[in-house]
Structures are given as structure tokens and as C-alpha cells.
Amino acid sequence: MTSVEEPARPGERIRDAARTRAEILDVATQEFARAGYDGARVDEIAARTRTTKRMIYYYFGGKEQLFTAVLERAYGVIREAEQQLDVDHLDPVAAIRRLAELTFDHHEQHPDFIRLVSIENIHEAHHIAGSEKLGRIGSPALDVIRRILASGRASGLFTADVDAVDLHAMISSFCFFRVSNRHTFGALFGRDLLDEGQRAHYRAMLGDMVIAYLTAERTAD
Amino acid sequence: MTSVEEPARPGERIRDAARTRAEILDVATQEFARAGYDGARVDEIAARTRTTKRMIYYYFGGKEQLFTAVLERAYGVIREAEQQLDVDHLDPVAAIRRLAELTFDHHEQHPDFIRLVSIENIHEAHHIAGSEKLGRIGSPALDVIRRILASGRASGLFTADVDAVDLHAMISSFCFFRVSNRHTFGALFGRDLLDEGQRAHYRAMLGDMVIAYLTAERTAD
DNA sequence: TAGCTAACGTACTGGTTCGTACATTAGTGA
DNA sequence: TCACTAATGTACGAACCAGTACGTTAGCTA
Structure with missing residues (x-):
């Protein structure tokens, strides 16, 4: 940053x-x-x-436009990082786990970005809405997810017909929450979600969760 | 409220x-x-x-103490609601799904509370830390989760040896994110996570995810 | 090298905002 | 019923803070 x-x-x-x-x-x-x-x-x-x-x-x-510019640059950094994603050489299960891990790492490494997004949500995404650069930009990670999901479904590894945006939301929510709610969670439960010793544990937990969800046999549809 | x-x-x-x-x-x-x-x-x-x-x-x-009082009451409301949780009559799988659904519903119904928690995180839980009422209060839902996990493990339904606080974080993160990041997510991806027509879909998705995680056969340990 | 303009600095203003000094009254207990 | 205190209202002050008027200079170009 x-x-x-x-x-x-x-x-x-x-x-x-x-x-x-x-x-x-x-x-x-x-x-x-x-x-x-x-x-x-x-x-x-x-x-x-x-x-x-x-x-x-x-x-x-002005202050308002400065904040918008800050957001624009912050999202730009994220986009660039996501464009570096290269998991196509992995099988679908490994690829999705790797994607989750990279998302996990990226959130952890950019707490300021997480805070800016939280702040922008308090303001109901007013600045994003007013920015030409930021409206509906989506995320490069989405294309990666789409490819992995398609290949996973084709090979029969993934049982669920999951939407890419939904899966992105699922992965992001865990990674985001861990950083954004670190302080209240820590104060209430006495556990630091960013504790270095727990890092590998939570990183694996996220991967396990996503893989389990994608490969579970559904009782109904 | x-x-x-x-x-x-x-x-x-x-x-x-x-x-x-x-x-x-x-x-x-x-x-x-x-x-x-x-x-x-x-x-x-x-x-x-x-x-x-x-x-x-x-x-x-003063303003600071007023905000602390607001937080104290908001958390009090949540605690009360969680104390009404009654899922002990259900089998572990149904119980955990029901718990997830109730958490889902509760977050959706209290967007102001979500916003207050986001705001408090921006301030690094400073007010919670300074409040006698709020330090380490935990959550009544945790006890419920502990009971369900124990019973699920005992019956062999749950394969994973999951910690209650971790599972609480997993469930909360999805429910929280859906409300807290609604605006930026909507602006960026053109999808309203709180869309009424998608409600049942996301509610089921959360339950599926948690159940899949708890019942998946682990490759390693 | 003259002059022009993008880039920069200083000092100020007008409105806002938290907080309070001071005055007043409703209701209660002796 | 009288006095005392909890509860309430008014008016104001002092600090703060976003934004700007005005003046200056570096460095490029003709």
C-alpha cells in the first residue's frame, strides 16, 4: 500500500x-x-x-474526493494482486483450496484495506457508487473461481452446483471477519483471531470448510 | 431495539x-x-x-459514555435472544442447522447492531474494553454449540473435532458479512446479499456449509 | 533569458460541535 | 405544607476543523 x-x-x-x-x-x-x-x-x-x-x-x-481516491487506489492494489492468481495447473480441489488460502493471506496482509471497506460500508458505499472507476468492477478472482468450479463440476469432483459469486462471498466472509471483527471478537471471547500460533489452524479450517461444502453429497436439491 | x-x-x-x-x-x-x-x-x-x-x-x-451505554444495551438484547435458543430436542445435525438459521435470522433482523459492532471494531473495541458489563461476556450461543458438538461427536455423526468458538466464528462471519458488507458487495458485484428472493438460498447455503464441514471425512488429521 | 504556469505555502474564516454555567420546576418525604 | 433534591431547560463558550483567499516560486519553453 x-x-x-x-x-x-x-x-x-x-x-x-x-x-x-x-x-x-x-x-x-x-x-x-x-x-x-x-x-x-x-x-x-x-x-x-x-x-x-x-x-x-x-x-x-476535498475530503470526500480524497477518500474516494484512497478507495480507488486500495481496490486497485487488490485487483492487481488477484490478477496474479495462478492456480489453473492444479486439480479443482487443490485449486480451490489454494485460492482460499491466497484470499486468507491477502486479507491478513492488508488490514488497512479491510478497515477502509468497513468504513465505506458504514457510509453505504456512497463513494464507490459515485466513482466511475469502482462501479461494478467485480473481481478478477471471480473468473478464477468460475473456471475452477466448471472444471470441478465437469470432473464430477464437485457435487454442488455453486455460483461463483456466492462462493466468493463465502470465502471472503470468513477472511474478512477474521480481520474486521478481530477486536470485538477478542474482547468478548478472549481469543485473538489473528494470533500467529492459530494462523495455520484457521487457514486450514477455511480450506476444509470450502472443500467440504463443494464435495459433500447433497441429501436434496 | x-x-x-x-x-x-x-x-x-x-x-x-x-x-x-x-x-x-x-x-x-x-x-x-x-x-x-x-x-x-x-x-x-x-x-x-x-x-x-x-x-x-x-x-x-458524555458522548463516549453514551456510545458505551448504547453498545451495552445492544449486546444485552443479543444475549437475551440467544438465551431463548432451544435446539436440544433436535438431533445434532438438525440442531446445528437450526442454530445457524437462527443466527442468520438474527443478524438480518438487527442491522443496527451489526453496524455498531463494525463501528466499535474501527475503534478497536476501545469501549468494550472499558466497560465492566462487556468484557469477556462471551455468548450464550457458545454453550449451545458446545452441547451440540459433544453430542454430535458422541454419536459419531460429526467427524471433525471442532472447537465451539471456532464454529461460532465460522457461522457468525457469514451472517455478519452478509449484512455488514452488503453495500460494497452490492456496488462491486451488482448483487444484493439481502435480496428477499435470495434469502432462503443463502440461509440454506450457510446450513449446508456448516453441516458439510462437520460431517466431512477428513483426509488427514 | 524572459515570461508563463503548474506547484506550492501562509494565514485566515465561518460554521460547527462538544460540553457547561446557570436558572428552574416537579415531586417526594418529613 | 414546606423544604429539599432529582430532573429539566436555556443560553452560551471555546475549541475545532473543512475549506479558501491571496501570495510566492520553481522550472519549463519559446
Whole structure:
């Protein structure tokens, strides 16, 4: 999520539009993820940048548009990662487990993204709806899931006629919840879902669950 | 979630501490759920009450404590509902499906509660941690799950040696995600997870998933 | 090298928002 | 019935915060 890491040589290297813009986005991502949309402070974002508040309005127009830009970039990062998915060489069962594991890993590695999505849901996806870049973009992972499901059904390994979007929701919900609800779950049940020692356990549990669901013999249809 | 519904006879019925307190909590629940902690306005809460802002500070002390009180009551409602759970007369498979369905229904029926929990997670469960009533309260559903799992294992129906808290997390994650991420999911995939026509489908899917997981033959252990 | 414009900084403003000082009254117990 | 306190209302203040008016300069181009 970090795209600016110049050594910050003092005094030097002024007037770099691209860098300034990117730096604002980096800091804004952290600040919005930290405090939510209304909790985030434009002054605080500016203070943690090598530029001033004026530039935020110069480049983005306002707090609202800045948040939209943050979301757009965050979703862009996810899309790129999902496009790297390569599980076609595996058999359907192994492929779906691998996909679940990669989704699991990805959620764990991007807690700020999870927080931004949670925040955007509190605001009823208002910013996504107003963004040309984000409306109905779907997810590259969906195509992967579709291919795996088709091949699994063809080979008779998968008994259930499952919809790709539904399976994506099933996998995502577990991965997302583990990160998004970590704090309340921990406070209520005294168990940290992100505990390092439990990581492999939950990762396997997700895979087992999905495979079991896809390969179970249905009593009725 | 609504506990005050007096006919509001004008001018009458002044000086009712319990009612005033409850009315503030009702309105505050809506306002916090609507806008998040920082987005919520104390003045707005007061305006939508038959009393004044002064009373909010009189009864609760401040915005922070008011939010904690809102959370405490919301969790209290959930606990009460979970205590009504009665699935002991069913066989383990039917019992676990019934439990999943009731969890599913309950999440769907209390979107404000889901939003409050999401908001509290953004704030890293700070208010729960500071509340005597909420620390480590767990969930009555956990005991039910423990009983069902024990009986399922004893009868040999459940192959997996699953932990109750983990199973609770699995069920909750799907139910929670469906409500909490409804808006971003809908905006991105063009599918409303709360669509009335899909309700039975997702409800069955959750049950199928859990049952498949619990009854699947494991390849390794 | 002159001039033009994109990029940047400073200082301020107007409205908002949490919180409170102060005044008042309903209802209860002696 | 009288006094006392719990409950309530009004009006205001001080800090905060998004957004902007205005001024400046770096660096490219003709």
C-alpha cells in the first residue's frame, strides 16, 4: 500500500507533483483507516505529509474526493494482486483450496484495506457508487473461481452446483471477519483471531470448510 | 431495539427519568449506527428526543459514555435472544442447522447492531474494553454449540473435532458479512446479499456449509 | 533569458460541535 | 405544607476543523 519511500533529503527535491500526490494518498489511507471518514482529520493528513493542506485541495478537491481516491487506489492494489492468481495447473480441489488460502493471506496482509471497506460500508458505499472507476468492477478472482468450479463440476469432483459469486462471498466472509471483527471478537471471547500460533489452524479450517461444502453429497436439491 | 413508544401526549408526562434515559438510548443507537461514532452528532440525538442535550450529559456523562451505554444495551438484547435458543430436542445435525438459521435470522433482523459492532471494531473495541458489563461476556450461543458438538461427536455423526468458538466464528462471519458488507458487495458485484428472493438460498447455503464441514471425512488429521 | 504556469505555502474564516454555567420546576418525604 | 433534591431547560463558550483567499516560486519553453 506504500508507494512513496524517498529518503526525504531535506530541502531538496521540491516540485514533484506525482510524488506529492502519492504521498498524500499514502498518508490519507493510513489516517482514514485509523479513524474512519469522520474521525479522520484533513489537518492531520497534511501535517504528516511533506506538503500542506492546500495541496490536498489542489489535487483532490476535498475530503470526500480524497477518500474516494484512497478507495480507488486500495481496490486497485487488490485487483492487481488477484490478477496474479495462478492456480489453473492444479486439480479443482487443490485449486480451490489454494485460492482460499491466497484470499486468507491477502486479507491478513492488508488490514488497512479491510478497515477502509468497513468504513465505506458504514457510509453505504456512497463513494464507490459515485466513482466511475469502482462501479461494478467485480473481481478478477471471480473468473478464477468460475473456471475452477466448471472444471470441478465437469470432473464430477464437485457435487454442488455453486455460483461463483456466492462462493466468493463465502470465502471472503470468513477472511474478512477474521480481520474486521478481530477486536470485538477478542474482547468478548478472549481469543485473538489473528494470533500467529492459530494462523495455520484457521487457514486450514477455511480450506476444509470450502472443500467440504463443494464435495459433500447433497441429501436434496 | 425500541423500548420506548409512549403516545407522546403533548405537555403531559414530564419528569420520568427512566423514560428519558431509555429514549436517549433509542435515538442514540440509531444515530451512532447511522453515522458512526465521529459522524454522530450529540445535538442531533438531543433534537430527536423529547428532552435536551443537557440530559444526555446528565444521564451519561458524555458522548463516549453514551456510545458505551448504547453498545451495552445492544449486546444485552443479543444475549437475551440467544438465551431463548432451544435446539436440544433436535438431533445434532438438525440442531446445528437450526442454530445457524437462527443466527442468520438474527443478524438480518438487527442491522443496527451489526453496524455498531463494525463501528466499535474501527475503534478497536476501545469501549468494550472499558466497560465492566462487556468484557469477556462471551455468548450464550457458545454453550449451545458446545452441547451440540459433544453430542454430535458422541454419536459419531460429526467427524471433525471442532472447537465451539471456532464454529461460532465460522457461522457468525457469514451472517455478519452478509449484512455488514452488503453495500460494497452490492456496488462491486451488482448483487444484493439481502435480496428477499435470495434469502432462503443463502440461509440454506450457510446450513449446508456448516453441516458439510462437520460431517466431512477428513483426509488427514 | 524572459515570461508563463503548474506547484506550492501562509494565514485566515465561518460554521460547527462538544460540553457547561446557570436558572428552574416537579415531586417526594418529613 | 414546606423544604429539599432529582430532573429539566436555556443560553452560551471555546475549541475545532473543512475549506479558501491571496501570495510566492520553481522550472519549463519559446
